[in-house]
Amino acid sequence: MIKVLVIDDENKTREFIAKLIRSFGLELEVIAQGESVETALEAIESNQPNIVLLDIQMPDGTGFDVLKRTPSKNFEVIFITAHQEFAIKAIKFSALDYILKPVDPEELRDAIEHAIQAVSEKKDIKQFDTLQHNLVPHQKKKLVLKTQESVFVVELDDIIRCEADKNYTFFFLTSGKKILVSKTLKDFETLLSGSHFFRIQQSHLVNINFVDRYDKTEGGSVIMKDGAAVPLSPAKKDLFFKILENL
Amino acid sequence: MFIGFPNTIFSQQRTEIEIKNNINKSKTNSEKFQFEVELGKFYLTTNFTKANTILDQLKKNKAYNTSKFTFKRMLFEIQCAHAVKDFVRFNQLTEKAKGQLNGSISEKEKFDWLIFYGVSKQIKLDYSGAVSVHFQALKINQRLRNHIQSSEINRMIAWDYTNLNKKDSALYYSNRSIVFARKTNSKSSILAECINTQALIYKYFNQIEIGIAKNMLAIEIIANTTDYEKLSRYNREIGLSQLDIKNWGEAEAYFKKSLSFANQLEDQTQIGLALIHLAAVELGKKNLKQAKVFAFQAEAALITTQNSEAIGDIDNFIGILFSELKEYKQAASRLNKALVNYESIGNRNKIALVYHHVGKVLLEQGKYNEAENFLNRSINMRKEMKQIVSIHESYKVLSDLFLRKGNIQNAFQYLNYYVLYLDSNNLLQSTRSIAEINETFKTQDQLRTINLQSDSIKSAREKQELTNSKLENTQLRNTYQLITIVFILFIVIAAGLILKNYWNRNKLLQLQKESEMSQTLLRSQMNPHFIFNAMSVIQSYIYDNDPSKSSKFLVNFSRLMRLILENSSKEFITLETEIEILQKYLTTQKLRFEDRFAFEIVVDPLLSEIETLIPPMITQPFIENSIEHGQLHTVDNGFIEVKFTRDEEMLQITIIDNGIGRKIAGTSKKSKEHHSMAMKITEERISIINKKYTSSGFLHITDFNKEKETGTVVDIKIPLKFKDQNS
Numbered sequence: 001m002i003k004v005l006v007i008d009d010e011n012k013t014r015e016f017i018a019k020l021i022r023s024f025g026l027e028l029e030v031i032a033q034g035e036s037v038e039t040a041l042e043a044i045e046s047n048q049p050n051i052v053l054l055d056i057q058m059p060d061g062t063g064f065d066v067l068k069r070t071p072s073k074n075f076e077v078i079f080i081t082a083h084q085e086f087a088i089k090a091i092k093f094s095a096l097d098y099i100l101k102p103v104d105p106e107e108l109r110d111a112i113e114h115a116i117q118a119v120s121e122k123k124d125i126k127q128f129d130t131l132q133h134n135l136v137p138h139q140k141k142k143l144v145l146k147t148q149e150s151v152f153v154v155e156l157d158d159i160i161r162c163e164a165d166k167n168y169t170f171f172f173l174t175s176g177k178k179i180l181v182s183k184t185l186k187d188f189e190t191l192l193s194g195s196h197f198f199r200i201q202q203s204h205l206v207n208i209n210f211v212d213r214y215d216k217t218e219g220g221s222v223i224m225k226d227g228a229a230v231p232l233s234p235a236k237k238d239l240f241f242k243i244l245e246n247l
Numbered sequence: 248m249f250i251g252f253p254n255t256i257f258s259q260q261r262t263e264i265e266i267k268n269n270i271n272k273s274k275t276n277s278e279k280f281q282f283e284v285e286l287g288k289f290y291l292t293t294n295f296t297k298a299n300t301i302l303d304q305l306k307k308n309k310a311y312n313t314s315k316f317t318f319k320r321m322l323f324e325i326q327c328a329h330a331v332k333d334f335v336r337f338n339q340l341t342e343k344a345k346g347q348l349n350g351s352i353s354e355k356e357k358f359d360w361l362i363f364y365g366v367s368k369q370i371k372l373d374y375s376g377a378v379s380v381h382f383q384a385l386k387i388n389q390r391l392r393n394h395i396q397s398s399e400i401n402r403m404i405a406w407d408y409t410n411l412n413k414k415d416s417a418l419y420y421s422n423r424s425i426v427f428a429r430k431t432n433s434k435s436s437i438l439a440e441c442i443n444t445q446a447l448i449y450k451y452f453n454q455i456e457i458g459i460a461k462n463m464l465a466i467e468i469i470a471n472t473t474d475y476e477k478l479s480r481y482n483r484e485i486g487l488s489q490l491d492i493k494n495w496g497e498a499e500a501y502f503k504k505s506l507s508f509a510n511q512l513e514d515q516t517q518i519g520l521a522l523i524h525l526a527a528v529e530l531g532k533k534n535l536k537q538a539k540v541f542a543f544q545a546e547a548a549l550i551t552t553q554n555s556e557a558i559g560d561i562d563n564f565i566g567i568l569f570s571e572l573k574e575y576k577q578a579a580s581r582l583n584k585a586l587v588n589y590e591s592i593g594n595r596n597k598i599a600l601v602y603h604h605v606g607k608v609l610l611e612q613g614k615y616n617e618a619e620n621f622l623n624r625s626i627n628m629r630k631e632m633k634q635i636v637s638i639h640e641s642y643k644v645l646s647d648l649f650l651r652k653g654n655i656q657n658a659f660q661y662l663n664y665y666v667l668y669l670d671s672n673n674l675l676q677s678t679r680s681i682a683e684i685n686e687t688f689k690t691q692d693q694l695r696t697i698n699l700q701s702d703s704i705k706s707a708r709e710k711q712e713l714t715n716s717k718l719e720n721t722q723l724r725n726t727y728q729l730i731t732i733v734f735i736l737f738i739v740i741a742a743g744l745i746l747k748n749y750w751n752r753n754k755l756l757q758l759q760k761e762s763e764m765s766q767t768l769l770r771s772q773m774n775p776h777f778i779f780n781a782m783s784v785i786q787s788y789i790y791d792n793d794p795s796k797s798s799k800f801l802v803n804f805s806r807l808m809r810l811i812l813e814n815s816s817k818e819f820i821t822l823e824t825e826i827e828i829l830q831k832y833l834t835t836q837k838l839r840f841e842d843r844f845a846f847e848i849v850v851d852p853l854l855s856e857i858e859t860l861i862p863p864m865i866t867q868p869f870i871e872n873s874i875e876h877g878q879l880h881t882v883d884n885g886f887i888e889v890k891f892t893r894d895e896e897m898l899q900i901t902i903i904d905n906g907i908g909r910k911i912a913g914t915s916k917k918s919k920e921h922h923s924m925a926m927k928i929t930e931e932r933i934s935i936i937n938k939k940y941t942s943s944g945f946l947h948i949t950d951f952n953k954e955k956e957t958g959t960v961v962d963i964k965i966p967l968k969f970k971d972q973n974s
Contacts, residue, residue: 010780010783010784010839010840011840011841012784012787012788012839012841013780013783013784013787015787016783016786016787016790016791019790020790036878036881057776057780059875059876059878059881060878060912060914082775082776082777082778082779082780082783083774083775083776083778083779084776100779101779101780101782101783102779102782102783102785102786103783103786
């Protein structure tokens with residue numbers, strides 16, 4: 001049976017989340033144990049869980065410290081956090097899962113079901129490494145792109161542009177590679193806001209650093225450095241030029 | 248209008264039986280004397296006849312015939328004189344006691360006497376004298392530090408300021424008195440009296456609705472006691488306000504209640520006053536016969552008292568009654584008597600009222616010049632006293648007068664004045680509703696409903712005023728309608744301009760405030776992490792099906808949030824509020840960690856007495872450190888203590904915990920970060936304060952257990968600031 005371990009520094013919340021998971025009626029063994037980095041490490045060691053719900057803020061450190069110090073990361077992690085904008089961003093970049101406190105039972109259920117599915121798949125610790133990398137401030141961020149087959153880690157500076165294809169998104173990289181991810185362009189627009197990305201049209205998100213020129217023909221389009229022509233929405237035109245000027 | 252007499256019982260209030268038992272158990276004369284006086288004071292609230300008997304006994308008892316008891320007995324006698332409203336005697340006794348002040352008089356006795364002496368100044372309408380006497384008492388009280396006395400002296404000062412037309416000061420001291428009253432053991436009667444005084448203050452400043460609401464609250468507080476004196480007085484006051492707004496039925500009900508309490512008390516003054524007012528209700532209902540019956544009953548009761556004001560009241564009333572009955576000669580003679588009585592006590596408010604009525608009677612008798620003279624005297628007197636509320640009535644009569652004389656020009660002019668003053672009355676009403684809204688937000692649900700009721704009273708009143716003025720003026724209005732409209736337009740435009748000006752100024756103030764706030768953004772912000780975690784705990788209680796715990800937690804938490812929202816942007820808040828915030832914060836943290844640590848907040852009583860001010864939440868980051876990074880919940884007998892003490896001109900704040908200590912916590916990068924953040928913010932705040940007030944505040948952190956290097960002691964020193972630094 002799949003083992004789920006809940007780690008949180010508040011006894012009350014820990015027990016509550018465990019109880020909530022049990023109430024889903026899934027075939028799981030739920031253990032609530034661990035209220036600090038040290039006790040969490042012990043709990044992981046002795047229980048060998050498949051899924052760990054890990055509180056980020058703990059009195060003697062963070063959930064990330066726990067991960068860093070766990071030798072074999074052969075489990076799925078769902079982070080639990082009350083409020084930690086910076087950390088949430090890092091988690092998202094690493095395509096890892098998290099839930100917010102107070103907990104939405106549906107969100108928790110989705111996360112758990114997702115994790116159960118992932119347990120059977122091959123583990124790749126790239127995501128954890130990326131997370132640790134992204135947690136270091138003032139460092140060039142890396143983005144985890146998960147496809148059906150594998151997990152890619154790309155630097156933001158290697159992404160030329162993204163293009164929507166219904167609920168999927170194509171990533172065009174400097175290496176010439178094209179990666180299809182099962183998330184919407186909107187998701188990435190939100191995630192990459194604050195970086196050098198600009199949505200110039202409904203289906204196109206471009207890395208400003210890779211804009212080569214603007215072509216007036218055919219209603220106006222942006223030519224990227226790899227030669228690709230991307231249509232520019234008339235509504236976004238003014239803003240786009242303003243951003244270019246400020247580069 | 249007089250406020251309740253100062254309560255001079257030092258300790259908590261006992262019941263009649265308890266006091267009697269104490270008398271019987273007394274071993275020494277002075278003990279016995281003390282309890283007998285206490286019994287006498289008790290009777291002053293329940294039965295005047297019995298109180299007088301006690302006074303007689305005290306005088307006759309030879310054992311008490313030594314200097315040791317004389318002054319104390321005199322204080323009680325003064326109180327008795329005040330109770331029966333024999334102000335002449337009251338003033339005499341107070342003066343006499345003044346001569347006996349010497350070294351053997353205790354501070355407490357001197358304090359009592361100063362309060363009485365201030366009251367005697369109030370009676371003589373020398374309110375600035377009263378204030379200075381009461382401030383002397385306030386000074387003594389800073390040494391005595393007793394909540395009942397603190398409450399009473401603040402209440403007295405509030406009333407002094409009221410009569411000096413200083414509304415803000417009046418309300419400030421009144422609120423202080425309530426704050427102290429809430430701290431006393433014998434909450435009910437002291438608190439009720441403070442709220443009643445506040446009601447009188449609001450009424451004085453023409454915020455009648457709030458006055459009624461406050462008085463209802465005061466009654467609510469003592470509803471189940473035997474304090475007939477207060478019950479009678481409060482009910483009468485509400486009745487009077489209802490009478491003012493011509494709410495006959497309500498007024499009658501309140502006066503009847505007042506009368507029945509006064510009968511129990513055997514207080515002839517109160518009985519007489521209630522009867523006069525009942526008569527006034529009947530007069531209002533044009534039920535002249537019944538009015539007459541009540542009026543003469545009232546006279547019978549009042550004649551036995553020495554109270555010139557009350558006797559003046561009945562003369563005045565019977566005068567009005569005769570005038571209604573068109574018996575102008577008798578009316579004039581009665582009004583004249585009233586005038587004599589009021590003049591003997593120098594009550595200019597009532598003198599102005601009588602002038603107005605005399606004017607009316609003279610008008611009816613066709614003596615236009617004399618009538619005009621009296622009406623103008625009434626108007627001028629009221630203007631001098633800034634009591635403009637009733638002035639419009641006199642203008643109305645003057646307008647009638649000139650109409651009768653055929654002088655349309657003047658009639659119109661006075662009608663305009665009438666409209667103008669009626670209008671200013673309405674303006675007062677709108678400010679009143681604003682105050683009312685504030686009030687509603689501030690106070691409890693109960694008061695809220697009472698306020699709602701008073702709202703309906705208000706609208707009834709407004710309607711009444713409107714129909715009255717409409718009916719009475721149709722005739723003249725038609726002629727001069729156009730001019731009146733222009734006139735009113737002018738007033739509206741002027742009001743608009745004033746409002747706009749006011750609004751602009753407000754905007755400026757707002758800007759100023761904003762810039763100030765951005766400077767203080769550094770100021771403690773509650774960690775959002777804490778907020779969401781707390782909510783998470785509430786959620787878990789909900790799922791546990793523990794509604795009482797979850798709601799307890801939720802309420803505590805939301806109060807905390809509210810306090811923070813209201814206060815965190817201020818530069819300074821009162822220590823009291825700060826402690827409330829800490830209390831709520833620590834309680835929430837405790838609930839989060841399931842009671843696994845204890846806390847205590849210790850405050851030097853002197854600091855609360857002088858209403859110390861403190862920068863909001865200056866201690867919070869350190870308390871958070873102690874709990875979350877000191878891992879108090881993992882330590883056996885974890886505790887945290889927050890202490891506020893005074894060190895000469897500095898406020899000393901100490902936060903002590905027995906957590907894991909800085910050394911171990913310091914091994915974790917994160918708690919180290921948090922710790923230095925707390926230090927940085929606080930150091931910066933202290934340095935801003937140091938700069939602004941050229942003080943030498945500091946922040947200092949050491950270990951609690953120096954050997955084991957566990958626990959933390961945070962010392963913060965900032966300049967001592969308090970609310971009322973000039974007094």
